Amino acid sequence: MVVGGSLSRGLDVRLDGSANASLEDVAVGSFVTVVGRRQRYFAVVTDLELRTVDDSVRHFPPTRSPGGDDFHAEVMAGTLAYGQLSVMPSMTAPLHSDVAGGGTSELAEQAKTIPEHFAPVYAASQADIDAVFRAQGSDAFSLGSPQGMETASIRLDLGTLASRSVGVFGASGSGKTFLARMLLAGLVKEGDAVSLVFDMESEYGWQGQDNDRRRQVKGLKQLFPSRVVTFTLDEESSRRRGVTPDGVVRIGYDEIEPADIEVLRDLLNLSEVAASTAWNLERHYGRSDWLRAFLALSGADVGELANELGVNLAALQTLYRRLSAWSRFGFLADTGEGRSSAGGIIEQLQRGNHVVLEFGQYGRNTAAYVLVSNLLTRRIHETWVRRKELADGGQGDEPRPLVIFIEEAHKFLTPEVASQTIFGSIARELRKYNVTLMIVDQRPSGIDSEVMSQLGTRLSCALNDDRDMNAVLMGARDANQLRGVLARLDSKQQALVFGHAVPMPVVVRPRDYDESFYAEMAIATSAAGSIPVGALAETEAERMQREIDELFPPE
Amino acid sequence: MDIIAGQRVGEVMVSHSQRIEAQCYDLHGAPPLGALLRIGSPPAYAVVREIWHEALDPSRPLTPRGRNLETEEEIYAANPQLSAMLTTRFAGLVVGFGAGPTVRFGLPPQPPNLHAFVFACDSDETAAFTNDLGWMRLLLTDGSPAVDSALAGFLRRSAAVVADRQGFLLRAGRTLAAELSRDPQRLQAILRETTT
Numbered sequence: 001m002v003v004g005g006s007l008s009r010g011l012d013v014r015l016d017g018s019a020n021a022s023l024e025d026v027a028v029g030s031f032v033t034v035v036g037r038r039q040r041y042f043a044v045v046t047d048l049e050l051r052t053v054d055d056s057v058r059h060f061p062p063t064r065s066p067g068g069d070d071f072h073a074e075v076m077a078g079t080l081a082y083g084q085l086s087v088m089p090s091m092t093a094p095l096h097s098d099v100a101g102g103g104t105s106e107l108a109e110q111a112k113t114i115p116e117h118f119a120p121v122y123a124a125s126q127a128d129i130d131a132v133f134r135a136q137g138s139d140a141f142s143l144g145s146p147q148g149m150e151t152a153s154i155r156l157d158l159g160t161l162a163s164r165s166v167g168v169f170g171a172s173g174s175g176k177t178f179l180a181r182m183l184l185a186g187l188v189k190e191g192d193a194v195s196l197v198f199d200m201e202s203e204y205g206w207q208g209q210d211n212d213r214r215r216q217v218k219g220l221k222q223l224f225p226s227r228v229v230t231f232t233l234d235e236e237s238s239r240r241r242g243v244t245p246d247g248v249v250r251i252g253y254d255e256i257e258p259a260d261i262e263v264l265r266d267l268l269n270l271s272e273v274a275a276s277t278a279w280n281l282e283r284h285y286g287r288s289d290w291l292r293a294f295l296a297l298s299g300a301d302v303g304e305l306a307n308e309l310g311v312n313l314a315a316l317q318t319l320y321r322r323l324s325a326w327s328r329f330g331f332l333a334d335t336g337e338g339r340s341s342a343g344g345i346i347e348q349l350q351r352g353n354h355v356v357l358e359f360g361q362y363g364r365n366t367a368a369y370v371l372v373s374n375l376l377t378r379r380i381h382e383t384w385v386r387r388k389e390l391a392d393g394g395q396g397d398e399p400r401p402l403v404i405f406i407e408e409a410h411k412f413l414t415p416e417v418a419s420q421t422i423f424g425s426i427a428r429e430l431r432k433y434n435v436t437l438m439i440v441d442q443r444p445s446g447i448d449s450e451v452m453s454q455l456g457t458r459l460s461c462a463l464n465d466d467r468d469m470n471a472v473l474m475g476a477r478d479a480n481q482l483r484g485v486l487a488r489l490d491s492k493q494q495a496l497v498f499g500h501a502v503p504m505p506v507v508v509r510p511r512d513y514d515e516s517f518y519a520e521m522a523i524a525t526s527a528a529g530s531i532p533v534g535a536l537a538e539t540e541a542e543r544m545q546r547e548i549d550e551l552f553p554p555e
Numbered sequence: 556m557d558i559i560a561g562q563r564v565g566e567v568m569v570s571h572s573q574r575i576e577a578q579c580y581d582l583h584g585a586p587p588l589g590a591l592l593r594i595g596s597p598p599a600y601a602v603v604r605e606i607w608h609e610a611l612d613p614s615r616p617l618t619p620r621g622r623n624l625e626t627e628e629e630i631y632a633a634n635p636q637l638s639a640m641l642t643t644r645f646a647g648l649v650v651g652f653g654a655g656p657t658v659r660f661g662l663p664p665q666p667p668n669l670h671a672f673v674f675a676c677d678s679d680e681t682a683a684f685t686n687d688l689g690w691m692r693l694l695l696t697d698g699s700p701a702v703d704s705a706l707a708g709f710l711r712r713s714a715a716v717v718a719d720r721q722g723f724l725l726r727a728g729r730t731l732a733a734e735l736s737r738d739p740q741r742l743q744a745i746l747r748e749t750t751t
């Protein structure tokens with residue numbers, strides 16, 4: 001029952017000694033329901049505490065009685081010494097005596113009141129969970145089960161989720177990729193928004209790796225062959241993996257701007273001076289030719305050029321050395337290719353197809369990942385802005401909501417460069433142009449705090465580092481109470497979800513990514529009627545070839 | 556001398572709202588420490604807190620008489636006048652009173668009359684006091700060190716006759732714990748005395 005507390009601090013709930021409730025049965029993050037006089041409150045357990053009525057109990061704990069039983073301890077437990085929960089009430093719904101079991105019939109809303117003293121507290125039921133999570137029927141996307149309630153399920157409205165930027169965080173191996181892939185699958189199934197996935201490790205498109213169970217799991221393309229289009233930067237790697245991409249992406253030298261070099265400054269380990277010489281090069285060679293011309297120079301020519309431009313020789317040489325490595329990027333092409341690659345992607349997105357861009361070997365090169373995703377996103381974003389502005393002016397349709405998915409966000413949303421990348425601006429402009437981000441990261445403390453604070457919904461798996469936990473919770477309401485919950489997540493497949501898409505913070509065990517998940521996704525696709533992929537759809541012959549390749553991988 | 560349940564044991568000699576003193580009819584004939592008493596009519600109920608034996612006439616102090624005798628009994632046999640000179644008295648703490656057919660815990664509106672008859676309660680009367688143990692706090696607030704033993708005595712004897720011994724002891728222990736939440740040592744001392 002409730003014995004104290006406040007709205008800001010949360011409620012103190014004394015465990016009922018006579019009902020034989022044990023602290024050991026209540027996990028931090030569990031859901032409880034407080035039945036007040038007129039309202040029912042939904043709350044999350046944020047802390048657990050052993051209390052004694054008087055300090056002297058610590059000094060004179062129960063002794064074993066001569067008979068050897070625990071009579072004294074039994075007498076004292078629940079009377080002099082008792083368990084107390086800290087619970088944070090977030091939502092409330094009116095109590096109706098006419099609803100069977102005193103349940104709730106209305107949807108829950110934010111709690112602006114707290115229950116009175118001695119209100120009884122119960123473990124939450126599925127009906128409570130549904131009342132809070134606005135289960136719009138059982139067809140809403142089911143993310144997983146809440147802490148300690150294996151059979152209950154937390155349902156998310158993915159439209160709401162996608163309408164603001166989303167962050168998925170967690171230490172390495174905590175299940176970010178699995179969680180994010182489920183969210184993406186849900187988005188594809190739902191069909192309102194489209195997504196563009198910059199798939200660093202090629203684990204979203206065709207198939208992903210389950211490292212623990214040493215098996216492959218289905219990627220988005222396998223789940224939704226007709227709604228997902230895969231592009232690749234690295235045809236070689238795709239072929240090695242027996243995957244036939246729907247398209248290949250190339251970037252033209254002429255499309256890389258000195259500003260891109262600035263963004264990559266840290267990743268390329270360039271000094272400020274070295275990075276800024278790119279601007280001198282641009283002035284010298286012209287906007288579209290600077291990089292190719294620069295890289296075409298021989299080492300000796302660089303010295304001359306430094307003289308000619310009046311820039312620091314060492315700085316220019318460093319820049320030259322770092323950028324020379326790019327000549328090995330197979331995806332860099334002469335001119336204009338990026339525009340058409342981006343065009344191809346945009347076309348797919350506009351048709352309502354989701355796009356996964358696999359990086360293949362280049363995923364291991366963060367500079368390449370950042371360069372390409374930044375560049376393509378810039379183009380796509382431009383298109384969305386233009387179409388949105390036209391639509392606002394009464395010409396044409398609104399562009400579809402677009403979710404851009406990036407990994408390792410801390411590499412290019414650091415405070416230094418967040419303001420310069422397109423992702424920084426997307427995060428900041430909110431959904432003005434119907435574009436939002438889904439960022440996946442294991443080092444949230446490295447991400448610009450302004451970007452973090454713009455994330456509508458955050459899903460965090462276990463984190464090990466204090467700074468990362470603080471970063472995830474930054475700006476969150478009740479951050480103090482959530483801190484304890486976040487710190488105690490299972491190291492795998494458990495996440496704290498809070499923000500825009502959930503009415504109250506909740507600890508979820510994401511459902512297993514398995515056959516039953518596939519099945520749920522599959523039914524939806526056929527029911528909704530598939531959208532043809534068009535020219536890039538796999539033909540029957542291609543599919544057979546792919547299947548042959550899968551069975552007998554080409555050398 | 557064993558007291559039979561329901562037996563009349565003496566009369567009230569001193570009477571306060573919360574405490575009575577009674578004199579026994581028989582020397583050494585007091586109910587045991589912690590025994591439940593019914594006093595007068597309408598009845599008041601009290602728990603024996605203390606028992607003492609003394610000379611009837613305080614101006615004639617006792618002297619030893621057994622130097623040359625083998626047993627204690629021989630002293631009384633050799634001095635038959637002693638039973639007229641000596642008496643047993645006991646003090647009881649009032650814990651409840653009868654109001655019509657029911658028993659109420661707490662102090663009666665008036666203390667028992669002087670010379671009111673004092674009975675040892677029978678098991679039916681005791682049941683009301685074992686079913687609800689809330690009255691125990693009336694004993695705990697008494698300053699006398701003997702009350703803890705009196706309480707333990709009551710609980711020990713009651714436990715021997717109730718149906719569910721363990722359940723009764725746990726319930727009693729928890730009731731005590733609520734009263735003695737700031738004094739776990741005293742609580743444990745009473746529990747120990749109850750169960751051994």
Ligand SMILES: Nc1ncnc2c1ncn2[C@@H]1O[C@H](COP(=O)(O)OP(=O)(O)OP(=O)(O)O)[C@@H](O)[C@H]1O
Pocket residue numbers: 170171172173174175176177178179209210211212213442492493510511512513514
């Ligand atoms: N929902 C899930 N269903 C099945 N397995 C899961 C799930 N979540 C996590 N796992 C298991 O945990 C392992 C690690 O998960 P995942 O690859 O998503 O971690 P990660 O956080 O993306 O790690 P990294 O930072 O190394 O990319 C998976 O290989 C899988 O075995």
Ligand SMILES: [Mg+2]
Pocket residue numbers: 176177178
């Ligand atoms: Mg991963």
